[in-house]
Amino acid sequence: MNTSVIAVGTELLFGQVINTNAAYLSRELQTLGFNVLYHYTVGDNPARLRATLGRALADTDIIVTSGGLGPTQDDLTKEIIAETMGTRLVCDERALAEIESLFKRLGRGMTDNNRKQAMMPDGATVFYNPRGTAPGFALKRDDKTVIALPGPPAELTAMFETSALPYLERMTDSVIRHRTLRFYGIGESQLETDLRSLIDGQTDPTFATYAKEGECSLRVASKRRTREEADAVVERAVREVISMVGDHLYSDKDEELRTVAARLLIESGLTLAVAESCTGGLFASELVSYPGISEVFDRGYVTYSNEAKTEELGVDPALIERYGAVSEDVAVAMAEGAREAAGVDIGVSVTGVAGPDGGTEEKPVGLAWMALADASGAYARRHMSINRGRNSNRRVTTLAMLDLLYRYLKDA
Amino acid sequence: MNTSVIAVGTELLFGQVINTNAAYLSRELQTLGFNVLYHYTVGDNPARLRATLGRALADTDIIVTSGGLGPTQDDLTKEIIAETMGTRLVCDERALAEIESLFKRLGRGMTDNNRKQAMMPDGATVFYNPRGTAPGFALKRDDKTVIALPGPPAELTAMFETSALPYLERMTDSVIRHRTLRFYGIGESQLETDLRSLIDGQTDPTFATYAKEGECSLRVASKRRTREEADAVVERAVREVISMVGDHLYSDKDEELRTVAARLLIESGLTLAVAESCTGGLFASELVSYPGISEVFDRGYVTYSNEAKTEELGVDPALIERYGAVSEDVAVAMAEGAREAAGVDIGVSVTGVAGPDGGTEEKPVGLAWMALADASGAYARRHMSINRGRNSNRRVTTLAMLDLLYRYLKDA
Numbered sequence: 060m061n062t063s064v065i066a067v068g069t070e071l072l073f074g075q076v077i078n079t080n081a082a083y084l085s086r087e088l089q090t091l092g093f094n095v096l097y098h099y100t101v102g103d104n105p106a107r108l109r110a111t112l113g114r115a116l117a118d119t120d121i122i123v124t125s126g127g128l129g130p131t132q133d134d135l136t137k138e139i140i141a142e143t144m145g146t147r148l149v150c151d152e153r154a155l156a157e158i159e160s161l162f163k164r165l166g167r168g169m170t171d172n173n174r175k176q177a178m179m180p181d182g183a184t185v186f187y188n189p190r191g192t193a194p195g196f197a198l199k200r201d202d203k204t205v206i207a208l209p210g211p212p213a214e215l216t217a218m219f220e221t222s223a224l225p226y227l228e229r230m231t232d233s234v235i236r237h238r239t240l241r242f243y244g245i246g247e248s249q250l251e252t253d254l255r256s257l258i259d260g261q262t263d264p265t266f267a268t269y270a271k272e273g274e275c276s277l278r279v280a281s282k283r284r285t286r287e288e289a290d291a292v293v294e295r296a297v298r299e300v301i302s303m304v305g306d307h308l309y310s311d312k313d314e315e316l317r318t319v320a321a322r323l324l325i326e327s328g329l330t331l332a333v334a335e336s337c338t339g340g341l342f343a344s345e346l347v348s349y350p351g352i353s354e355v356f357d358r359g360y361v362t363y364s365n366e367a368k369t370e371e372l373g374v375d376p377a378l379i380e381r382y383g384a385v386s387e388d389v390a391v392a393m394a395e396g397a398r399e400a401a402g403v404d405i406g407v408s409v410t411g412v413a414g415p416d417g418g419t420e421e422k423p424v425g426l427a428w429m430a431l432a433d434a435s436g437a438y439a440r441r442h443m444s445i446n447r448g449r450n451s452n453r454r455v456t457t458l459a460m461l462d463l464l465y466r467y468l469k470d471a
Numbered sequence: 472m473n474t475s476v477i478a479v480g481t482e483l484l485f486g487q488v489i490n491t492n493a494a495y496l497s498r499e500l501q502t503l504g505f506n507v508l509y510h511y512t513v514g515d516n517p518a519r520l521r522a523t524l525g526r527a528l529a530d531t532d533i534i535v536t537s538g539g540l541g542p543t544q545d546d547l548t549k550e551i552i553a554e555t556m557g558t559r560l561v562c563d564e565r566a567l568a569e570i571e572s573l574f575k576r577l578g579r580g581m582t583d584n585n586r587k588q589a590m591m592p593d594g595a596t597v598f599y600n601p602r603g604t605a606p607g608f609a610l611k612r613d614d615k616t617v618i619a620l621p622g623p624p625a626e627l628t629a630m631f632e633t634s635a636l637p638y639l640e641r642m643t644d645s646v647i648r649h650r651t652l653r654f655y656g657i658g659e660s661q662l663e664t665d666l667r668s669l670i671d672g673q674t675d676p677t678f679a680t681y682a683k684e685g686e687c688s689l690r691v692a693s694k695r696r697t698r699e700e701a702d703a704v705v706e707r708a709v710r711e712v713i714s715m716v717g718d719h720l721y722s723d724k725d726e727e728l729r730t731v732a733a734r735l736l737i738e739s740g741l742t743l744a745v746a747e748s749c750t751g752g753l754f755a756s757e758l759v760s761y762p763g764i765s766e767v768f769d770r771g772y773v774t775y776s777n778e779a780k781t782e783e784l785g786v787d788p789a790l791i792e793r794y795g796a797v798s799e800d801v802a803v804a805m806a807e808g809a810r811e812a813a814g815v816d817i818g819v820s821v822t823g824v825a826g827p828d829g830g831t832e833e834k835p836v837g838l839a840w841m842a843l844a845d846a847s848g849a850y851a852r853r854h855m856s857i858n859r860g861r862n863s864n865r866r867v868t869t870l871a872m873l874d875l876l877y878r879y880l881k882d883a
Contacts (some may be wrong), residue, residue, distance in 0.1 A: 070681045072507045075651065075725075078490060078634055081512065085486030095484045097518060100493065100510035107508060114526070130660050131680065170664045190859070211682060213859045239487060248542045252582045258544075266517030268543065269482045270623060278487060283788075313487075333773075339759025340752030343773045347751025348862050350827055361745070361755045361771030363764075367813070371770065395613035401779070416763055447625040449601065450760050 060154045060230065063115035066408065067127035067136050068210055069102035080125040080208075085220060091227055092234040092282065093121060103133035112143050116203050121199050121230070123223075128193040128211030130172040132398035136207055137196075142178040144200045148178040149187050154194040161192055186222035190214040197226050204230070235407045236289035238297050239313035243462045245274045253304050257296075264296045272454040273444075274316070309465060316461045321349030323468040324356075329433075331464075332401035333359040334372050334393040336384065337411035337427060341457045357403050362393065372396030372408075383422065385410050387439045390428035394439075398432045405467075406432040409443075409460055427456045431467055472642065474505045475527035479539035479548050483515035492620075492627050493539040499567030499631060503639055504646040505533060524555050528615050533642070535635075540605040542584040548619055549608075556612045560590040562599050566606040573604055598634035602626040605641045609638050609776030610850035616642070623873040633666035648701035650709050651725035655874045657716065659687045665716050669708075676708045678704075678821040685867040686728070721827055721877060728873045733761030735880040736768075741845075743876075744813035746784055746805040748796065749823035749839060753869045769815050774805065780822075784793065795834065797822050799851045802840035808845045817879075818844040821872055823854075826861045843879055 064084050070412055081098045088095050096119055096450045101111045108127075111177050113120045127136030141148050155177035162169035176193045179185050183196035191214040197206045206223055208215045244251060247270040251258065253337040254277070258266045277300060281292035297311060310319050324331060324346070333343050343359035346352055358370045368374040374392045382388045390410050398406030411427025418424035425444035442459040444452040476496050482488045493510045500507050501652045510638070513523045514867045520539075527534045537546030553560050567589035574581035588605045591597050595608035603626040609618045615645040618635055620627045620699055627878035629815040654662060659682040663670065670678045689712060693704035709723060722731050736743060736758070744767075745755045755771035758764055777796055782785040794800045802822050810818030823839025830836035842849050856864040 066510075068681075069679055070690070071494070072497055072510065073501055073649075073679070073690060073692075074494040074499075074507075075679075076681060076683075077494045078510070082483070082486040082489045085484055087486075089485055095486075096514070097523070098478075098484065098510070098512035102508070111509070131663050133679070167658070170660050172660060172664070213863070217672055237485075246579070248582050248584060249579075251543050266783070267481055267485070267487075267545070269480075269488060271488075272625075276487065278482070278485060280485075300628075335752075338756070339768075340747075340755030340771050340773065344750070344754030344756050344865075347753075347773070347775070347825075348865070349737065353775055356751075357776045358783065359752055359771075359775070361752065361759070361773070363759070363771070364769045367770035413759075434560030443485075445602075449762055451625065453756075453760070458723070 060121055060232070061096050061119040062088050062121040062123060063097045063099060064095060065105065065111055065115060065122060065124045066098070066100045067108060067124055069104070069133065069368045071100045073101045077179050079212050080210070083212070083216060084123050084219070085123070087224065088123070088227070089235050089237070091153040092231045093227070103127060103135055105135055105139060107142060108135065108139045109248040110141060112205075116143070120202060121206070123203045123206045123208065123216055128176065128195060128207060128356070129353050130176055130192065132172070134175070137178065137180060140198060140205050140207055144180065144198050144205060146181045146198070149181045151177050151179040151194065154179065154185060154187065157187055157194075172198045184226065186218050188214055188218055189221055190217040195222070197223070233284055234289050235280055235282045235433045236286060236293050236388050237278055238293050238311060240277045240279070240297065240300060240308055241274060241310040241313060241316070242276065242304070242307040243274050243306045243309050243316060243458070245275065246270070249434070250275055250304060254300065257299055257303065264292050266296070272451065273458040276313070309462070316458060316465060317347060318347040320461045320465040320468065321346050321352050323465060325351060325354055327468050327471060328355065329405050329406065330355050330403035331405045332345055332357050332397040332403045334397035334406065334408040335361050336363060336368070336409060337413040338409050338453050338457050338460070340459050341453055342407070342409065345390065345457055345461065357401050362399055368393060372400060377468055385422050385426060385428060387428050387441070390439050391432070391437045394430035394432035394437050394456060404433060407460060407464055409456060411456055413452050414446060421453065425452050427459070429460050429463055431463055472505050472533055472644070473508050473531040474500050474533040474535065475509045475511060475531045476507060477534060477536045478510070478512040479515065479520060479536055481516070481545065483512045484514045491624050492622070495624070495628060496535050496537070496631070499636065500535070500639070501647050502866055504643045505639070508551035515539060515547055517547055517551060517681070520547065520551045521555060524551060528555070528563050532614060532618045533618070535618045535620065537620050537627055540588065540607060540619060541590055541622045542582070542604065544584070546587070546620060549592060552610060552617050552619055556592065556610050556617060558593045558610070562591050563589050563591040563606065564787065566591065566597060566599065569599055569606075570604045572796050596638065597628050598735060600626055600630055602629040607634070607844050609635070610672050645694055645696055646698045646701050647692055647694045648698060648705050649690055650708065650723060652686065652689045652691070652712060652720055653686060653720040653722040653725060653728070654716070655721050655728060655870070657687065657719040658682070662687055662689060662716060665713060669711055669715065676704050678708070684863065685870040688725070691856060704835055721747070721874070728870060728877060729757040730761060732873045732877040732880065733758050733764050735784060737763060737766055738766065739880050739883060741817050742767050742769050743817045743819065744769050744809040744815045746809035746818065746820040747771065747773050748775060748821060749781070749825040750821050750865050750869050750872070751775065752819065753865055754819070755873050757869055759872065772809055780805060783814060797824055797838060797840060799840050802842040802848045802851050803844070805866070806842035806844035806849050819872060821868060821874055823868055825864050837864050841868070841872050841875055843875055
């Protein structure tokens with residue numbers, strides 16, 4: 060069945076909020092085997108919401124909306140859906156009770172505009188909100204279904220998982236299965252060129268390459284009658300891809316490099332300390348995003364000043380004097396110093412020019428030296444970011460550090 | 472004039488990539504005084520792209536597209552736009568030369584599919600790409616204008632600023648001016664309730680509240696004939712808002728709390744050291760995202776293990792023993808320890824339970840203790856995150872630390 064996703068909210072059209080819900084809903088709907096044909100965003104404007112809902116109902120079978128269920132005056136989604144589907148709003152007693160009890164739990168007074176949230180289209184399947192005050196619902200008329208979910212991502216995802224997903228599973232016929240392979244160290248056009256013989260003239264499975272910041276991915280998808288059939292097609296294709304460009308692959312199930320590296324580190328049982336300059340704690344933070352990392356991640360040093368590099372890591376001031384803070388020698392000394400100071404198995408370091416200022420002809424903005432030290436010694440890697448700004452440089456440099464650690468652990 | 476933003480790319484409908492371009496373009500278009508009425512996302516599908524472009528041309532005057540200009544086979548945006556606007560594609564020699572020279576600079580071989588990127592609609596104003604290989608363009612027919620930009624955000628923003636913005640400025644009549652006020656420590660529905668007397672029955676200026684993770688914002692906008700007129704209306708309204716809910720305000724120009732705190736720190740000239748446990752370097756990283764912070768940010772400690780807290784910060788193991796690592800006393804000892812170890816003016820610390828595991832009845836997941844130490848002593852703040860997962864807890868806790876530092880500097 061074909062679906063449309065409609066995000067409602069003037070703040071989206073003002074560009075004040077990024078629409079992450081459309082991506083989340085699309086992933087979930089695709090996995091259920093529904094084709095997502097369109098994303099729409101409209102403001103809190105009755106006429107345009109009505110027009111968009113009308114178009115979506117004409118073009119597709121299932122419409123999922125996000126936003127406009129809240130307490131404030133400009134929240135109109137329920138009213139427009141009820142009107143378009145030819146029904147009216149009635150008060151849902153359980154919803155009202157849940158809203159009242161949530162405010163009690165938070166110890167906050169309930170403002171009157173929150174009662175509005177308990178009004179639901181007559182005949183709708185109400186989805187209660189595990190994470191907030193606004194309930195959602197599914198409303199079916201003839202062969203069209205509209206599912207309305209709240210705008211805040213945490214509420215939308217929780218409600219989707221607890222209520223919308225089971226509701227939709229009862230409607231699905233065929234199944235799309237897909238795998239996303241993630242690559243570091245190869246560009247998108249090179250990836251497509253290398254895979255041309257495989258991709259050309261394919262209808263199922265389908266292959267889609269795309270570039271992310273500092274890396275790129277390949278999505279392999281198959282739509283079949285059964286999950287098993289689709290899985291088998293995808294699995295065969297993935298094996299072919301890996302045989303062609305496997306050197307650059309770091310995940311065959313769309314995991315972040317930080318996740319793969321952190322898991323490998325925990326599996327290795329090797330303890331780690333990190334010493335960061337230009338990335339300013341971002342590398343440590345990326346590793347710490349992984350639950351359970353405390354087993355192996357001992358500590359990090361954000362040695363931003365030269366004094367810090369010397370005092371915390373024992374970097375010889377003469378090295379900084381001779382080669383500069385951004386140099387292979389200082390990166391190695393930082394990695395070794397972090398390892399020794401913390402008394403751990405591995406030390407990883409970085410020193411670079413994040414920008415926007417501080418670049419020179421010899422050491423331009425975007426240049427970073429990173430190193431990894433273990434009991435057997437240390438080695439360094441030079442990394443040059445395409446300079447897309449200070450924080451892009453910091454993110455891309457952090458990705459290169461994750462790759463440095465990942466390859467070390469993979470080959471260990 | 473009314474505008475639509477069309478994002479092209481099956482990866483968006485698959486939910487593999489989040490559409491940040493629509494938000495960026497919307498902010499820019501609104502600021503120029505163009506109303507953004509719709510965002511559309513369509514896949515790399517000729518029929519649906521044709522249909523969507525047709526709808527957008529019927530409903531609005533200016534259409535801005537992102538994506539589908541790349542080298543790969545599924546990039547079809549130019550072809551469909553040329554066909555819809557009744558023209559054909561011709562090779563742009565300068566574009567071809569720039570693509571060839573970029574590949575030389577990167578020292579990579581140019582694959583054949585990259586030549587496709589130099590084909591431009593006949594009669595278009597070509598926008599050359601300062602950040603990548605795919606050029607964009609503006610194509611005008613009668614009273615309709617289509618502007619095509621590349622999909623990668625870094626390329627899109629650079630091309631918008633250098634080429635599309637000057638092009639659009641020549642088309643604008645009236646002006647929307649807006650200010651976004653950012654608040655910490657007040658919820659969205661409370662904010663709207665407090666401002667009800669101001670918001671009710673307003674048509675210009677308009678007020679829009681919305682919730683972000685851990686904070687909320689208010690957008691005040693006015694659309695007038697001249698920039699001066701609109702600015703004056705917004706300025707008056709902003710002063711009224713501040714008089715009503717100013718205590719919670721931290722920015723009256725939509726700046727991030729990390730930006731406001733970092734700038735205040737640099738202005739204060741006070742040097743800072745940071746000691747983080749549960750946030751794992753995120754707080755340091757947030758501050759380091761601000762250019763020039765090296766003047767005052769000396770170093771950070773990610774003291775994840777208890778040993779690290781003792782060895783790096785001199786936290787008495789007996790304190791950890793008695794009160795636990797997540798406690799007011801340990802937070803204070805960490806802040807004081809960081810300040811002394813680094814020999815700086817201010818120490819800021821945090822220790823908490825990020826989750827998903829490790830929570831107890833007494834110390835649930837989401838609990839954090841943070842402290843700030845200066846020459847006159849130290850004080851702590853208890854922070855409880857609504858538990859929306861490990862990394863949400865880490866982000867919200869970091870925001871609370873930024874608020875702790877911000878309020879200290881503001882009152883200093």
